[in-house]
Amino acid sequence: MLAYALGRIAVALGLIWAVATLVFLIIHLVPGDPAELLLSQGGVAPDPSAVAELRDKLGLNLPITTQYLSYFGGLLHGDLGASLLDDHSIADEIALRLPRTLELIFAATLLAVLIGLPLGTLAALRPGSVLDRVLAAAAGLGLSVPVFVVGTIAILVFAQKLRWVPAGGYVPFWRDPLQHFILLLMPAATIAVGLGAVVFRMTRSSVLEVLTRDYVRAAHAKGVAPRRIVLHHVVRNALIPVITVLALHAGSLLGGTVLVEFVFNWPGLSGYLVRAVEQRDYPEVVGIVLVISVAFVIINLAVDLVYAVIDPRVRHG
Amino acid sequence: MAGRRISHLYLPGAIVGGIILVALAAPLWHLADPVKMEVPARLALPSLAHPLGQDEYGRDVLSRIIWGARASLAVSFLSALFAGVIGTVLGLTGGYFRGFVELLTVRSMEAIVCFPPILLALLVVTLMGPGAATLVLALTILYAPGYARVAFAATLTTRGLDFVTAQEALGAKPLRVLTLTILPNIAPPLLVQFSLTVAAAMVLESGLSFLGLGVVPPAPSWGLMIRGARSTMEQAPWLLLWPCAALTGTILAFNLLCDRLRDALDPRAGATAGGWLARAGALRLPDATPVATPALLAADGLTIEIETTLGRIRPVRDLSLSLKPGETLALVGESGSGKTLTGLALIGLLPPTMTIAGGRIQFVDRAGRSHDLARTAEGDMRALRGNEIAMVFQDPASCLNPVHRVGDQVAEGILAHRDLSRGEAATQAVGLLTEVGLPDAAQRARAYPHELSGGQRQRAMIASAVANGPRLLIADEPTTALDVTIQAQILDLLAALKQKSEMGLIFITHNLAVVSEIADRVCVMYAGEIVEEGPVAEVFAAPRHPYTAALIASAPDGVDAALMAIPGTVPPPHLLPEGCTFAPRCARVSEQCRSAKPPAAQVSATRMSRCHKWKEVA
Numbered sequence: 001m002l003a004y005a006l007g008r009i010a011v012a013l014g015l016i017w018a019v020a021t022l023v024f025l026i027i028h029l030v031p032g033d034p035a036e037l038l039l040s041q042g043g044v045a046p047d048p049s050a051v052a053e054l055r056d057k058l059g060l061n062l063p064i065t066t067q068y069l070s071y072f073g074g075l076l077h078g079d080l081g082a083s084l085l086d087d088h089s090i091a092d093e094i095a096l097r098l099p100r101t102l103e104l105i106f107a108a109t110l111l112a113v114l115i116g117l118p119l120g121t122l123a124a125l126r127p128g129s130v131l132d133r134v135l136a137a138a139a140g141l142g143l144s145v146p147v148f149v150v151g152t153i154a155i156l157v158f159a160q161k162l163r164w165v166p167a168g169g170y171v172p173f174w175r176d177p178l179q180h181f182i183l184l185l186m187p188a189a190t191i192a193v194g195l196g197a198v199v200f201r202m203t204r205s206s207v208l209e210v211l212t213r214d215y216v217r218a219a220h221a222k223g224v225a226p227r228r229i230v231l232h233h234v235v236r237n238a239l240i241p242v243i244t245v246l247a248l249h250a251g252s253l254l255g256g257t258v259l260v261e262f263v264f265n266w267p268g269l270s271g272y273l274v275r276a277v278e279q280r281d282y283p284e285v286v287g288i289v290l291v292i293s294v295a296f297v298i299i300n301l302a303v304d305l306v307y308a309v310i311d312p313r314v315r316h317g
Numbered sequence: 318m319a320g321r322r323i324s325h326l327y328l329p330g331a332i333v334g335g336i337i338l339v340a341l342a343a344p345l346w347h348l349a350d351p352v353k354m355e356v357p358a359r360l361a362l363p364s365l366a367h368p369l370g371q372d373e374y375g376r377d378v379l380s381r382i383i384w385g386a387r388a389s390l391a392v393s394f395l396s397a398l399f400a401g402v403i404g405t406v407l408g409l410t411g412g413y414f415r416g417f418v419e420l421l422t423v424r425s426m427e428a429i430v431c432f433p434p435i436l437l438a439l440l441v442v443t444l445m446g447p448g449a450a451t452l453v454l455a456l457t458i459l460y461a462p463g464y465a466r467v468a469f470a471a472t473l474t475t476r477g478l479d480f481v482t483a484q485e486a487l488g489a490k491p492l493r494v495l496t497l498t499i500l501p502n503i504a505p506p507l508l509v510q511f512s513l514t515v516a517a518a519m520v521l522e523s524g525l526s527f528l529g530l531g532v533v534p535p536a537p538s539w540g541l542m543i544r545g546a547r548s549t550m551e552q553a554p555w556l557l558l559w560p561c562a563a564l565t566g567t568i569l570a571f572n573l574l575c576d577r578l579r580d581a582l583d584p585r586a587g588a589t590a591g592g593w594l595a596r597a598g599a600l601r602l603p604d605a606t607p608v609a610t611p612a613l614l615a616a617d618g619l620t621i622e623i624e625t626t627l628g629r630i631r632p633v634r635d636l637s638l639s640l641k642p643g644e645t646l647a648l649v650g651e652s653g654s655g656k657t658l659t660g661l662a663l664i665g666l667l668p669p670t671m672t673i674a675g676g677r678i679q680f681v682d683r684a685g686r687s688h689d690l691a692r693t694a695e696g697d698m699r700a701l702r703g704n705e706i707a708m709v710f711q712d713p714a715s716c717l718n719p720v721h722r723v724g725d726q727v728a729e730g731i732l733a734h735r736d737l738s739r740g741e742a743a744t745q746a747v748g749l750l751t752e753v754g755l756p757d758a759a760q761r762a763r764a765y766p767h768e769l770s771g772g773q774r775q776r777a778m779i780a781s782a783v784a785n786g787p788r789l790l791i792a793d794e795p796t797t798a799l800d801v802t803i804q805a806q807i808l809d810l811l812a813a814l815k816q817k818s819e820m821g822l823i824f825i826t827h828n829l830a831v832v833s834e835i836a837d838r839v840c841v842m843y844a845g846e847i848v849e850e851g852p853v854a855e856v857f858a859a860p861r862h863p864y865t866a867a868l869i870a871s872a873p874d875g876v877d878a879a880l881m882a883i884p885g886t887v888p889p890p891h892l893l894p895e896g897c898t899f900a901p902r903c904a905r906v907s908e909q910c911r912s913a914k915p916p917a918a919q920v921s922a923t924r925m926s927r928c929h930k931w932k933e934v935a
Contacts, residue, residue, distance in 0.1 A: 026440060037444055140576075144569035146520050148527050148540075149561045152547055156554055214715040220666055221710075222730035222781060223703030232729075233718050258435050259524050273436075274528055277443045285443045289436050311720055312765040 004308055012301040019293045023286055024071050028064065035060060038280050057084065058282065080287035085279060090287040093272060098291065100170065101257055101268035107184055108191035108253070109246070115196040117242070120203025121235060127208060135200065142197030147256050151190040151263035158186065168264035187264040191256055195249065202245045206238040213237070240311055247303040323581055329574035336567055340386035349377035351384040352535045360553040369559055372542070373549045378556065381537040382563050388538045389567070392449055393518035396456030397511055403457065404464025405507060409495055411465070412472025423469045426462035434459050438525060447530050452522055459521075460514045467510045471503035478502075505582040512578060516571035523564055539564045602673065602692050610687045611679050613821045614663070614789055615639040618676035619691070621658055621667065630890045631674065633658050633845045637917075642788070645815065645822040647832040647853065649868070650842035653887050656825045659842070660791045663823070664708050665690060665698040680706070683788060704734040707782035711794040713774035717766035723774075724750065724762025727781045734785050749780040753810055772803035776810065783814055790815075793825045808835050829872040833857055838923075841865045844887050844898040851924035861926040863934055864899045897929070905930055 027034045035054040039046035059067050074081065080090040123132040159167035165186055171179045210216065211234060219229050258270035265271075269288055276284035308314045349367065355375030363370045369378040404426075411422035441455035475481060476499060484494050525531035526540025534541055542560035550557055608617070621633040633655040640646050648656040661667050663678060678690035682705045690698070710716045717726060727746035731737060737745070743762070750758035753776040766774060775795060782790060792811065796804040812835060815822050824835055832839055832853060839856050841849040841864065849862035860866040867883045885902040894900055900910040907930070915929045928934060 140572065141569065144572050145565045146523055148524055149565055152543060152557060153561060156550055156557060160551060214710060214712060215718040217666060218710060218716040221664060221702060221708045223699050223733045224729060236720050262528055273439060277439045277530055280443050282443060285440060289440055292436055313719055313767050
């Protein structure tokens with residue numbers, strides 16, 4: 001198990017290095033002068049002195065190897081540079097906002113699994129039944145509604161019409177735990193609609209598959225109760241592909257929060273990112289993209305380790 | 318079946334086509350100018366001139382919806398197309414040339430997949446500034462790797478096929494092979510990928526526009542409309558409804574088309590497997606008149622039925638057999654003879670599509686009570702299963718759950734029937750594993766199935782089967798998946814277990830050598846019927862059915878090297894001949910055999926044969 005974990009961590013570190021390098025290179029891969037590109041508005045050529053200043057600020061005049069080394073040196077010290085507009089430390093801002101985004105993702109995933117897993121299992125146990133068809137149709141709809149549509153409609157119905165919850169915002173946990181969770185509920189549930197549909201579909205097909213396995217028949221032949229067969233033999237084996245799919249969706253999930261945070265005024269990483277993109281603050285965007293990509297790699301690492309816990313064959317293979 | 322799947326495409330296809338057509342023909346509808354503002358009429362309710370009302374700047378909503386569809390569809394289709402062309406070319410060349418080219422074309426694309434999609438798009442927007450052209454570029458970069466993967470995988474499969482190799486052998490140039498031979502063959506998965514990409518691009522385009530980073534106002538776009546309507550949500554909630562409905566509806570239609578397309582192109586999809594748990598409530602047979610209680614087991618007239626597209630077929634017909642305690646009965650036959658189904662019927666584990674359509678199965682439990690297994694409810698059946706009646710299956714590797722320890726899986730069967738603590742059951746499991754000859758059982762009990770050898774796994778399965786001291790053990794080809802030396806050990810183990818406990822054993826096999834080693838009596842099955850039955854020694858010495866004789870003649874027994882194959886094959890259960898089922902393959906066939914079913918003839922007090930000419934066979 002330890003050797004397996006160390007191996008996975010080494011691969012993850014390699015990936016993080018590759019991602020960081022790629023992010024560094026993107027600005028150099030764009031045809032033309034990046035500084036000029038960043039400053040041009042609607043096809044109007046920018047002021048040359050402003051371009052020169054920006055080039056200097058971004059360090060674009062230094063040799064590329066020097067740029068790369070100082071970029072990486074900064075990363076190792078946890079330094080992501082400063083905003084172009086107000087020289088505010090990017091790393092500090094991210095450190096403040098990242099936990100909020102992660103909390104949102106965690107809550108959304110939890111909700112999605114709590115909904116998708118039992119319903120998917122139930123549907124697979126009665127394939128073709130009315131319940132199965134209704135759930136499948138609901139999942140099809142859930143997959144098709146863009147996340148910002150769900151969020152906007154949810155605000156319209158639950159905040160504006162019914163006035164059950166506030167339309168959005170954020171209160172730190174230590175100030176008012178109850179209010180904190182109430183405000184978390186809507187954005188998390190919004191993400192959980194699409195994600196829950198994914199978990200449902202995957203669970204359903206995975207459980208159907210596992211039900212045809214010989215070991216299910218063998219457990220049946222032992223006289224084990226159906227309830228125990230489902231919980232003990234089927235669900236655990238069916239979980240493996242479900243987790244794979246969840247991991248694959250981690251990327252779009254991290255992205256999906258961009259829209260949800262915007263809709264609900266959740267002051268996470270994504271609002272910061274959208275503002276940075278709007279203001280075309282390149283160092284900020286790079287810093288945020290890098291951090292999210294690293295988070296993505298770490299999530300995948302975590303998934304690999306969870307596999308090993310669920311499936312003994314993985315940790316010995 | 319394929320036709321039905323294609324007809325499933327009509328509805329989503331028509332909706333998608335309709336949406337595209339309406340959007341394309343936007344200039345023909347004499348719509349109001351989508352960007353012309355009329356501030357006094359802001360948030361006006363629907364009117365004759367403006368059927369869906371006016372937005373926060375007094376612009377016509379209907380016109381903006383239709384022109385917005387054009388923007389959404391144009392961006393999605395263009396990026397899906399560009400990404401498709403680039404990705405397919407890269408995937409094709411990578412898959413065809415492999416090696417360094419593969420690294421350059423396909424593997425390098427994987428780096429893009431490392432990024433969450435919307436982030437990459439935002440990175441491009443930061444550099445290029447918002448706008449439709451930026452969107453197309455960003456989405457193209459984003460979706461090309463998907464195509465590259467699909468094209469790469471499909472090319473790998475296709476290029477190994479004979480007709481491609483043949484073309485290459487004839488000297489066709491790579492470009493020609495790629496475009497004329499491989500591309501048409503990998504088109505279906507690419508088509509699915511295309512419709513997937515259009516739907517995904519539409520979601521992303523509207524999301525970016527919603528954030529104000531996509532289509533630039535005042536140009537209409539669904540994402541922008543939702544963004545605008547959000548600010549006036551309190552006064553004019555209906556404005557939110559139209560673009561939300563248009564966007565969701567369109568994506569739903571595309572997703573539906575995708576799903577159906579995939580089903581139509583993938584022959585495996587849509588086959589709903591029942592699974593072992595979905596055992597349909599066994600057919601309620603009418604009550605049978607009580608008969609004499611057997612010593613252990615007596616099946617009488619057992620018939621198994623399955624409902625198929627070819628109609629109702631009966632893979633096992635009018636089967637009768639009996640078993641005494643401590644006796645071993647071998648069920649012998651070729652694959653498809655119905656021997657496994659018979660075994661499954663006895664333990665109540667027929668696949669959910671099959672039912673017992675007739676006959677009775679009398680079984681006497683430890684307490685001396687008689688059960689008719691063909692009429693026992695599932696709950697009572699479960700109390701017998703693994704307790705009074707147990708089964709060992711062919712492939713121990715697939716019958717053990719890979720994620721649970723071997724000892725736990727043995728203990729599970731004990732706990733299912735006896736009121737013990739987990740610790741006691743675990744101790745008993747170790748005892749059982751020792752009994753079946755697993756070396757170092759206490760430690761092996763903690764191992765996972767993949768850590769055991771094939772023979773050890775089958776020993777564990779047997780331990781699990783005999784855990785509750787069953788009266789009847791059904792072993793279905795328990796040695797077929799094992800190598801020869803292990804086979805002999807497993808047979809010895811079964812014989813020893815039987816000796817100890819007076820357990821009845823039904824041994825299902827196609828291997829005659831095994832039969833003569835382990836069984837007291839043998840039932841020879843052919844095409845769903847028992848054609849001959851009797852004590853093993855007598856039947857093997859002097860078979861009374863031509864099929865048995867042929868089987869014995871074809872068995873490689875080492876002494877008589879002359880191997881004789883039986884001509885022809887077992888008829889499938891829906892194409893059974895009218896008379897004797899073996900008639901088409903029989904050397905002794907006569908007119909009577911073709912027209913009349915041979916009755917079960919009593920050859921001697923202990924022997925039966927279903928042959929008109931059993932007297933002539935010797």
